[in-house]
Amino acid sequence: MIEVSELTKRYGDKTAVDHLSFTVRPGQVTGFLGPNGAGKTTTMRMLLGLDTPTAGTSTVGGVPFRTHPRGLRHVGALLDAQQVHGGRSATAHLGALARGNRIPASRVAEVLAEVGLTEAAGRRIGGFSLGMKQRLGIAAALLGDPPVLMFDEPINGMDPEGVLWVRGLFRRLAAEGRTVFLSSHLMTEMESTADQLVVIGQGRLIAAESVREFAARSTRFSVLVATPQAGELTAVLTAAG
Structure with a gap:
């Protein structure tokens, strides 16, 4: 479980995260929703x-x-898929992480197979597409078989097949009882992937509720139109039924 209480981050006179409090529970996918610059990545880094x-x-x-002495055994995270050594192979990259966290070397091949990168295991990461780097980042997050997983904009660069795959992966991980926390600026993606939402804007909490509750509260069944010719508009709309 992830618990955040009154979390605040300031850079000089700029407040990136402002007294943020929420809880992310195991057994479900929790989406971290907000526009770019809302403070999602800063929160995850903290x-x-x-x-x-x-x-x-x-x-x-x-x-x-x-x-936590061996971080990858407790939390798996993908924050920036581009932050990898381009000269290393996928196997070498994951192997170094495994050794540093006392994870059996056999896990490297297992997670590469799980994310669909077995055939690219010996290739240098610098030649990978963004979608492949995202898959490698997910493999790194899974390496220690952790109970908590965090992903920052994980579908960036994914093709449609990759998006469907990653949605299924997140749901399976949650069904196994893990805590799955993923950020996005796309409400459409959260509707297809998440069970719960934590919504922020300008570093502040806007909502913490189920996707269904948030969508229902945000749905409008009427449209307000302001015009200096209200009488004429009413007549036209009435005539049109």
Whole structure:
């Protein structure tokens, strides 16, 4: 489980995350929704201990992530698929992560097969498409078989087949009882993937509820039109039924 309490991050006079509080529970896919620049990535970086909050706290499994001695066994995360050494092969990249986290080397081939990169295992990552790098990042997140998984805009660069695959993967991981937390700026993607939503804007919490509840509350069944010729417009609309 992920718990965030009054989390705040300021850069000088700019507030990126503003007293944010929410909970992400296991057994479901929770979408982290908001426009670009809303503070989603900054929040995830603070959850992973990559950025220090100005105020507030965040815990994974009841403790700050930094206290986990072998991080990939507790949390798997994909924040930026491009941040990999282009000269390494996929196998070498995952192998280094496995050794650093005392994960059996056999897991490398297993996760590469799971994300569909077995045939590309020996190729240099610099020649990968963005979609392939996203798959490699997902493989790295799965490497330690962790109970908590976090993904930042994971469908970027994915072709339609890849999008369908990753949706099914996230749902399967949640069905196994894991905590799955993924960010997106696309409500359409959240409708197809997530069970719960955490919605933020300008670093502040807007909503924390089910996708169904959020969609129902946001649906409008009427349209308000302002015009200086209200009488004429009413007559035209009435005549048209």
